[in-house]
Amino acid sequence: MSREPESQNAFLRVSGLAKRYVRGGLWRERVVEAVRGVDFEIAAGRTLALVGESGSGKSTVARCVALLEKSDAGQIWIGDTDIASLSLSALLPWRTQVQMVFQDAVTSMNPRFTAAEAVEEPLLIMGKDEALRRETVRSSVNEVGLSVDGIERSVMQFSGGQRQRLAIARALTVRPKLLVLDEALTGLDLSTQGQIANLLLDLQAAHSLTYLLISHDPAVVGRMADVIAVMAGGRIVEMGSTAEMMTAPKHEETIRLLRSARAAQTNLAAITGASL
Amino acid sequence: MNVIARLSLLVCLLAGVCVAGASSAENPAPENPGKNEELQRVADTSGRYGGHLTVGQRAEPKTLNPVIATDAVSREVIGRLNADLIEINRATQQTEPALAKSWKTSADGRIFTLQLRRGIRFSDGHAFDADDVIFSFAVYMDENIDSPQRDLLIIDGKPMTVAKIGPYTVRFTLPRPYAAAERIFDGLAMLPRHLLEKPYREGKFAQAWSLNAQPSEIAGLGPFRLKQYVPGQRIVAERNPYYWKVDRDNHRLPYLDEMVFLFVGTENAQVLRFEAGETDIISRLSSENFNLLAHEGTRVSSQLADLGPSLEYNFVVFNQNDLTGKKLDAIARKQVWFRDLKFRQAVNAAIDRDGIVRLVYGTRGTPLWGNVGPGNKLWINQAISHPQRSLETARQLLKSAGFSWKTNGELVDGSGETVDFTIVTSSSNAQRMKMATLLQDDLSHLGMQVHVVPLEFRALIDRVFQSFDYDAAIMGLGGGDADPNPEMNVWMSSGTSHLWNLGEKQPATDWEREIDQLMQRQMVELDYNQRKRTYDRVQQIISENLPFIFLATPNTLAGADGRLGNFHPAVLDPNTLWNADELYIRGGLENAGTR
Amino acid sequence: MQVRVRCKMSGKITWLIILLVGLHLLLLLAGFVAPYDPAAQNRELPYAPPTRLHLWDSSRFHLRPFVYPWSPVDDGYREDRSQAYPVHAFVRGDSYRFLGLFESNLHLFGVENPGKCLLLGADAFGRDEFSRVLYGGQISVAAGIVATAVTLFVGSVIGVVAGYYGGWIDETLMGTTELFLSLPWLYFLLGVRAFLPLHVSAVRTFFLLTCVIGLIGWARPARLVRGVVLSSRTRNYVSAARGFGGADFYLLRRHIAPETFGVLLTQAAMLVPRYIAAEVALSFFGLGVNEPTASWGNMLSALQQYSVLISYGWLLAPAAALFVTSVIYYLLADALHSRLESR
């Protein structure tokens, strides 16, 4: 786990990101500004954690970065390219660079699929031939610590932790540079959480992956992130290295988050993996 | 709980008794006959007062205005609310005095002088006199109203004229002699001038007496008057207390307190509700339903009547219209066959009329070989032959007309074309659909390829009367009257119902020319025997030349609740309600309110 | 346990498919199985009740079943016991085209003339109801299936597109469904009939009928499918697949269309019998299959007359056939559906 600052060439640079939602009400429409003027950057091979309460806009940032949604303003630079300005078709090659692991592995895979089908889906979309697909699926599944034997079973028959591993394996099949982990460890029991976190750190080391980690859990963040950015009301209110933030938080939002997290930690044992 | 239930039941019962008691007083009692009223005594009638009669109608009446009504159900109701100057007695099929107590015909048969009854009143109590008659005819003759009855009053393109001679005397002058002219007056309801003159002057006559009109706005001279209309459900008519007929004991008719016209929607519903005892009288029964009611005997007591052959005649007509400029070349080619008398004779010979009577009418029907059936006793030509079905004769006829058969049995004409045509018929008439299917099978034995095409009624009318886009059709024409005169438009070559060849400028064939002359002659002939001979000849020509190939006529079937007295259904419309003023409920009042 | 259930399901599906194939084979071989020509009238036997098969006569037992002819009496028919007609297998009778290919007159069973073996009685023209049910099934089942296929195809395409793309496309398409549902189709049909030449063969009538029914019925499945697509398009795995660069077509095919199978199968199982029965209504307006061609719809339309329905119960035979057919179809649809689900 390297914590030393590396060269300053950032892998991902986000500036002035903004996103609005129009909520169609019965009587009148409502405009919700989910994200306003968000700037940050992540160095290659490093992890930036976006923390904040639910509704603070962190998931929106994640979805914009993962190219699932078009931002309304701002740029998202990967290298020299502003991917936010690209057209849908021009985006296609960039999708292999950025992959997302969802909060809820249960719903992020089609329950009709077998594990193998779910994992190979990105390759299928990219039109890879079958032999290559099978080979890649096998290696990815191995990489996340699952046995290849059971992958013809339905995804429904995997436990929560196993499914999260499958989701990671699926993301890895396209050899991405950046993984967006949207609450990827939430909803798992503590020991599983720890295993997955270790797995992610191992993978980061092995493939020099860059992580954008979305979480509200300081324990996870403290363990994995190099830099922490705190979001509230669609803005980044404080950003700094993990050590600074954990020991000397400045912004009240950060303080509140840490306090509530500690309180929750004592009850953590009581929380089961129920995702309902 | 139980106590409360019983109590409330008791309360309901009591309330019901009170309301029922109150309501029976609502119906007006018949006025005692006055001295200066010239009432008609129906000598052979007796009955007892009270009760109501429920009639199930297949559709809802559309209007209560006698001048503009066109549909049968409206006319059935209107007929009970209104009266005519001269009526056709449905039992005897002869004319008899009504609002006109007598009439005189001039020697040349052109002038009719009618004496009206004195002192009689409309159902609202207003007196009736010659002014009402003059007004009524003015309305019927008005070109802007386009009353369907207007055509009856125009003879040879010239209207008849009406003049008031005295307060109770009117004179009608016909442009030319007209046989059985007094029959025209049946069905022309006399209107109350005091109620209708205003809307007439304002040009709103067609909107007057719609179903939404208040009972007080409507008055007539019929046995009943409007009491209530409930949209989509029923019309209730109550006794007209001023009605102008009395029975043999000098009791003023009608006997019934009320007549309820219930709109039941379909023939099935009509039968079901009669079976369930919810309606009391049923007419225009199909033979299947008649047999059902007769065999099942589900009603406690019902009286069913099979009156024998009706006046309706069903026939096949081949399209012989002039199709030039119609772009119907395929049909025009087939017309070579249709115009060939031998072809029509062959079809005529191949038809299994007994089969039709048995399978379509369940034996409650009569085969027909001419346009006048045995139901019309005054006018039928008994001399017309009734040849038996013979496929052999049919084949001979076809062969002599140049047709031949291919090895697979298909019939081909002289030029080698397969004989293949369609028969259209109305899909809403199950009987005619069955006839078509039988006919198709009959003709297939001659090697003809016949296709039955049921069409929705108005689509059929459109083809037969307008576009002429059909080969052959099975149709029926029902006479409203037994007299030959209403048939003028069917048999005259210029007639509007001259179906096989509509709109002829001049007769296309010699026999059509002869029919034209004969029909014209019978119209002006005043002597019955002379007229009958003329019309016999018309029937003869028709049966020989087969412009229509006649099939069969159903029997007139009707039924009523067993308690209904004076139930004398007739072949002429309205079969069961023509003597509504004389109908009564046996056993009197105690049964009347139980439904 | 999951595995066992699946095996059981497969067994059930096999049985249902065998039944279904059997049924269709029966209809396809109508000419051979039916003892009579469906259009042949017996005018002395209108509304004859089903012929009874006897094994015992007054004296003894016969291995070969035999029938007595009906003789008309006052209000119905009575068996005329003076003459017995044994039922034979593989007899010669009315000719027909075997599978539409070659002429044949061999029938599975029959009795010698003038005896009649009317297994399901006779209709108003004395035509053999059993033969008509078989021949009628050919037209009706084919019409029902084709119309259902047309409806569901159009309906699901429109429903999926509307639900998936949303926005103005959805607004337009759903507006169109509402328009479609509220139009006076009867007038349209009457109009279409007026434009068509009268002389349209039974086959063409059948095609017209199916296409028209099918094309009019899509609005309902479209709305149902749209509802399902609306909720399924926002599922996480759909977003995920979009994140991998999955194009719309891919998403629709792999993720969204399968979600609609349940609704579609259920609709299919219901529409087939409905469409077969719809012909009853159409023939009421003169738009059905014309006589003398038999179809279950036009056979049932005779029962619109109350007196017929009450008096001649055997004429419900096409309804019974329709019932059996639709139960088989429904059970199959259900089994297929659960099989898809249990994967």
Add this chain to the structure above:
Amino acid sequence: MSYLVRRLVRGILLLAGVSVLCFLFTEMAPGSFFDEMRVNPQISPETIAGLRAQHGLDQPLVVRYGRWVKSALHADLGYSIAYNTPVAPLLWSRAKNTLLLTLTAMVLTWGISLPLGLWAAAKRGGVLDRAITVISSLLIAVPEIVIALALLATAARWRLTPVGGMVSSNFEELSGWEQFRDVVAHLTLPVVILVLCESAVIVRHVRASVLEVLGASYVQTARGLGISRGRLLFRHVLPVAANPAISLFGFSLAGLISGSMLVEVICGWPGLGPLVLDATFSRDLYVVIGGIMFSALFMLGGNMVADIMLMVSDPRIRTGAADAG
């Protein structure tokens, strides 16, 4: 634009479209109201032409449409040829009866088929499930008209209920409570027919969509957690399975005016059905068009309610709509 405004605009466009197409369709159908008189040999073609002119039937389609729109804006919806009165009051007096019938039937249909469908799905393969399959197949396979007639005949034979109409002929003489009972007695048969025919369809859909959800991931998970069956069905399955059910419910609402035509005709219920059918056969154009506009109006309302319910019940749809917009 907000949802309601968009719906309103769409509704007006729809009504306009329906009216235009109605006119076109009615123009296509052969024959006209006065054609029946052609069969009567005593009425001359001139009279028929005169009557046509009186009612403006001789005018070109565009002129007639213009007149109709003007009349529709005065809430008259045209003028009935047969009844010689404006169409709207004619329709409304009957629409009330139709609504009484269909609303009763709808409440009962859903009250019966929702629990039945849920139960059948929950106890899949059980006796009830099989019974429902067989009975609903029977009801779907046999044409409605035959079911209706059979029930009607049964009721008539055994004197179970009145076999037609809405009230007895002595209705006015009855007390309030008796009037109520009288209407209920007359309502029974048509409602039973409607409920039987409709619920066969709805039970199946409910069952199918519940089964679909039962197979879904989170339900399996919840099951794994040992959640009680009842809680599972009502808290987790039903809200999601409601989706197609709500669409169907929309159809029920939308069909309030038009869905009972056949039953009304057969049972002689004084609703819109007999009026519009009669008008269809007799080509009383404006009554037909008016009836269709009426039912289109109800359909709009029904579908709108269904869409709102979809939005309320399934939050994802709301988000989705926002994304797409």
